[in-house]
Amino acid sequence: MKILTEHIDVPNIETIDVFMKHGGYQAVTKALKNMSPDEVTEEVKKSGLRGRGGAGFPVGMKWSFLAKPEGVPRYLVCNADESEPGTFKDHYLMAKSPHTLIEGMIVSSFALGANTSYIYVRGELMYVIHILEKAIQEAYDKGFLGKNILGSGYDLDLYVQPGGGAYICGEETALLESLEGKRGNPRNKPPFPAVKGLWQCPTVVNNVESISATSWIVNNGGDAYAAIGEGRSTGTKLISVSGHVKKPGVYEIPLGITVEDFIFSEEWCGGIRDGHKLKAVIAGGSSVPILPAELILTTANGEKRRMTYESLSDGGFATGTMLGSGGFIVMDETTCIVHNTLTFASFYHHESCGQCSPCREGTGWMDKVLHRIESGEGRKEDVDLLVDVAKKIEGNTICPLGDAASWPVAAAIRHFRDEFEWHIEHPELATK
Amino acid sequence: MEAKTQVAFPAETLELVKRIIARYPEGKQKSALLPILHLAQAEWRWCSPEVMDYVASLLNIQPVEVYEVATFYTMFHLEPVGEHVIEYCRTGPCCLMGGVEVYDHLKKRLGIETGETTADGKFTIKEVECLAACGWGPVFQIREKYYMHLTKEKVDQIIDELGK
Ligand SMILES: NC(=O)C1=CN([C@@H]2O[C@H](COP(=O)(O)OP(=O)(O)OC[C@H]3O[C@@H](n4cnc5c(N)ncnc54)[C@H](O)[C@@H]3O)[C@@H](O)[C@H]2O)C=CC1
Ligand SMILES: Cc1cc2nc3c(=O)[nH]c(=O)nc-3n(C[C@H](O)[C@H](O)[C@H](O)COP(=O)(O)O)c2cc1C
Ligand code: SF4
Numbered sequence: 384m385k386i387l388t389e390h391i392d393v394p395n396i397e398t399i400d401v402f403m404k405h406g407g408y409q410a411v412t413k414a415l416k417n418m419s420p421d422e423v424t425e426e427v428k429k430s431g432l433r434g435r436g437g438a439g440f441p442v443g444m445k446w447s448f449l450a451k452p453e454g455v456p457r458y459l460v461c462n463a464d465e466s467e468p469g470t471f472k473d474h475y476l477m478a479k480s481p482h483t484l485i486e487g488m489i490v491s492s493f494a495l496g497a498n499t500s501y502i503y504v505r506g507e508l509m510y511v512i513h514i515l516e517k518a519i520q521e522a523y524d525k526g527f528l529g530k531n532i533l534g535s536g537y538d539l540d541l542y543v544q545p546g547g548g549a550y551i552c553g554e555e556t557a558l559l560e561s562l563e564g565k566r567g568n569p570r571n572k573p574p575f576p577a578v579k580g581l582w583q584c585p586t587v588v589n590n591v592e593s594i595s596a597t598s599w600i601v602n603n604g605g606d607a608y609a610a611i612g613e614g615r616s617t618g619t620k621l622i623s624v625s626g627h628v629k630k631p632g633v634y635e636i637p638l639g640i641t642v643e644d645f646i647f648s649e650e651w652c653g654g655i656r657d658g659h660k661l662k663a664v665i666a667g668g669s670s671v672p673i674l675p676a677e678l679i680l681t682t683a684n685g686e687k688r689r690m691t692y693e694s695l696s697d698g699g700f701a702t703g704t705m706l707g708s709g710g711f712i713v714m715d716e717t718t719c720i721v722h723n724t725l726t727f728a729s730f731y732h733h734e735s736c737g738q739c740s741p742c743r744e745g746t747g748w749m750d751k752v753l754h755r756i757e758s759g760e761g762r763k764e765d766v767d768l769l770v771d772v773a774k775k776i777e778g779n780t781i782c783p784l785g786d787a788a789s790w791p792v793a794a795a796i797r798h799f800r801d802e803f804e805w806h807i808e809h810p811e812l813a814t815k
Numbered sequence: 816m817e818a819k820t821q822v823a824f825p826a827e828t829l830e831l832v833k834r835i836i837a838r839y840p841e842g843k844q845k846s847a848l849l850p851i852l853h854l855a856q857a858e859w860r861w862c863s864p865e866v867m868d869y870v871a872s873l874l875n876i877q878p879v880e881v882y883e884v885a886t887f888y889t890m891f892h893l894e895p896v897g898e899h900v901i902e903y904c905r906t907g908p909c910c911l912m913g914g915v916e917v918y919d920h921l922k923k924r925l926g927i928e929t930g931e932t933t934a935d936g937k938f939t940i941k942e943v944e945c946l947a948a949c950g951w952g953p954v955f956q957i958r959e960k961y962y963m964h965l966t967k968e969k970v971d972q973i974i975d976e977l978g979k
C-alpha cells in the first residue's frame with residue numbers, strides 16, 4: 384500500500400503535467416470546490432494521521448487548536464529542516480516528487496485558512512529548493528496557487544525559505560525564529576505556535592510527510608486512511624534506512640509490519656549485508672534509544688515487535704524505544720558502539736544552541752568523556768559519570784534537544800555497558 | 816579567483832532581493848536575511864564584515880543583527896575559503912557506511928586537515944553534521960551539489976576533475 388510514493392519512480396513526475404496525469408492536484412480541486420475548510424480538517428482528524436516529524440501529535444487535533452482571532456493572519460509552515468541523523472525521507476520525497484508536498488500544502492493551507500505559507504528547507508538542500516521553486520511556479524501557472532484559485536475565492540501564496548545550517552532549527556519554535564531572520568533559539572512552550580507562532584500570529588508547523596499525506600486523505604477520505612495500519616498508528620510511514628542492510632534507502636511501509644520483516648524481507652531492507660549479523664538498531668533517528676538485536680526484534684514480553692508508535696515504545700526506555708522520525712539505523716556485529724555513540728554526542732554538542740546551561744555544558748561533557756574513552760584514556764568512573772551527566776540534562780531544558788542528546792548516551796550504556804568498560808580496561812586494544 | 820572588492824550585487828540579483836523581501840509582510844523584511852546571506856556567499860564566496868554590512872543596508876537592519884545570525888548558522892563562511900569547499904559529513908550513519916576511511920583518504924589526497932585550504936587555493940575541507948543523505952553515504956557537499964556513495968576511487972576522480 385503506497386500513498387506518498389506510488390508514482391515516485393515515474394519518469395518526469397517532478398513536472399506538473401506528468402504529476403497530473405497520475406492523479407495529481409485532484410485533491411485541490413475537490414477540497415476547494417466541494418468542501419469547506421472544516422470538512423477537510425474533519426477528514427484529517429478521522430484519518431488518525433499523526434505528526435511525521437517525530438513527536439506523533441495528531442495532525443487534525445493540532446489543526447483544530449489553531450487560534451482564529453478576527454483580522455489576524457494565520458500561517459502554515461512546513462518543516463523541511465530534516466537534520467536528525469539517520470533521517471532523509473523528506474529529502475527523498477521533495478527531490479523526487481515536489482508536487483506531492485505542494486499539493487498537500489495547498490489543501491492544508493485551505494483547511495487552516497492560511498493565505499501565505501512557507502516551506503522551510505534546510506539550507507544545505509539548496510538543489511531541492513530549486514526543484515521546489517520550479518514546481519511552485521508550475522502550480523502558479525496552472526492556477527493552483529495565487530489569487531482566487533480555481534474560481535473558489537481562496538487565495539494562497541507559497542514560498543520556500545532556506546535555513547542556514549543548524550539542526551536546532553528543526554525544533555518548531557527555533558524554526559519560526561529562524562524564519563523571522565534571527566538566530567535559531569527555541570522559545571518556551573506554551574504558548575504553542577498554534578496560538579502564537581510566526582510573527583506572533585497563529586501558526587501550524589507540520590512535517591513534510593504529514594502535509595504530503597493530506598491530499599490522499601482528501602481524495603479517499605479519512606476512514607480509508609485509518610483503515611491502513613494498526614490501532615493508533617494509522618496509515619503509511621516513510622522509513623529511511625542507513626547502515627548495514629543490503630538495501631539502504633527510503634521505504635514507504637504500512638504501519639504494523641514486523642520489524643523482522645522490515646529488516647529481513649526482500650521487499651524492504653533485504654537483510655544484513657553479506658556474512659554479517661544484526662547487532663543493534665536505532666529505530667527513529669539518532670535521538671531515540673538504541674536497542675540490541677534481540678530487543679528490537681522482540682519485546683520484553685516475547686511478542687514480535689512491529690513498526691508502530693506503540694509497539695516500538697513497548698517496555699518504555701528500559702526495553703523499548705520510539706518510532707520518532709523513522710530514521711532507521713542498522714548496525715552489524717562489526718560496529719563499535721562507543722565510536723557510534725561518540726559521533727552522536729559530538730553532534731549534539733555541536734548543535735546545542737547554548738541557551739540552557741544543562742544542555743550547553745552537559746553535551747560538552749558527554750562529548751569530552753566519550754572522546755577520552757574512545758581514544759584509550761578512559762577512567763574507571765567515566766561510565767557512571769556519563770549516566771549522571773545524561774540524567775542531569777534530561778528534563779531540565781527549554782527544548783527537547785537536551786533529552787535528545789542524553790537518551791542515546793544513556794541507552795547505549797544501558798544495553799552495551801560492557802563495551803564501554805572494555806574500552807576503558809583495554810585501551811591498547813580499543814584504539815587499534 | 817580574487818574576491819571582488821566592491822561590495823554590491825549586480826542588478827539582476829538586486830531584483831531578486833526585492834522579490835525575496837516581498838515574500839514577507841510589510842515591516843518583516845528581516846526574514847529575508849538567510850536567503851540574502853546565501854546570495855551574498857554565492858557572490859563573494861565568504862561573508863566578510865563588508866559583505867555583512869552591505870546585507871544589513873539592503874534590509875535596513877543593524878549590522879550586528881546580521882553578524883549574530885551569520886555566526887550562528889554553520890553554512891556561512893566567516894573566513895576566506897578555497898574555490899571548492901568540500902563539506903564532509905562526519906556523523907554516525909555515514910561512518911557506518913565507511914565514512915571515516917574515505918575522509919582520511921580525502922585529507923591525505925589533498926594534504927590538508929579539516930578546516931584548511933590547499934596552497935593553490937583550490938580546496939577547503941570542512942567537517943559538517945548529517946546532510947540528510949545517510950543511506951546514500953558516505954557523503955560530501957560542494958556548493959549545491961551532493962556527492963554520494965563515496966569511495967576512495969570516487970574521491971580521486973572528483974578531485975582530479977575539479978582540480979584541473
Ligand atoms: N525529523 C527530524 O529531523 C527530527 C525530529 N525530531 C522529533 O521531534 C520530536 C519533538 O518535537 P516537539 O515539537 O518538541 O514535540 P511536542 O510534543 O512538543 O510537539 C509536537 C507537535 O504538537 C504540537 N502541540 C503539542 N501540544 C499542543 C497543544 N496543547 N496545542 C497546540 N499544539 C500542540 C506542537 O506545537 C508540535 O507541533 C521528537 O520526538 C523527535 O522525534 C527531533 C529531531 C529531528
Ligand atoms: C531538536 C529538534 C529538532 C527537530 N527537527 C525536526 C525536523 O527536522 N523536521 C520536523 O518535521 N520536525 C522536527 N522536530 C519536531 C518539530 O518541533 C515539530 O514537532 C514538528 O515539525 C511538527 O510537525 P508534525 O506534527 O507534522 O510532526 C524537531 C524537534 C526538536 C526538538
Ligand atoms: S535544550 Fe539545548 S538546544 Fe534546546 S534551547 Fe536549551 S540549549 Fe538550546
Ligand code: FES
Nearest residue numbers: 904909946948949
Ligand atoms: S549521517 Fe551523513 S548524511 Fe546523515
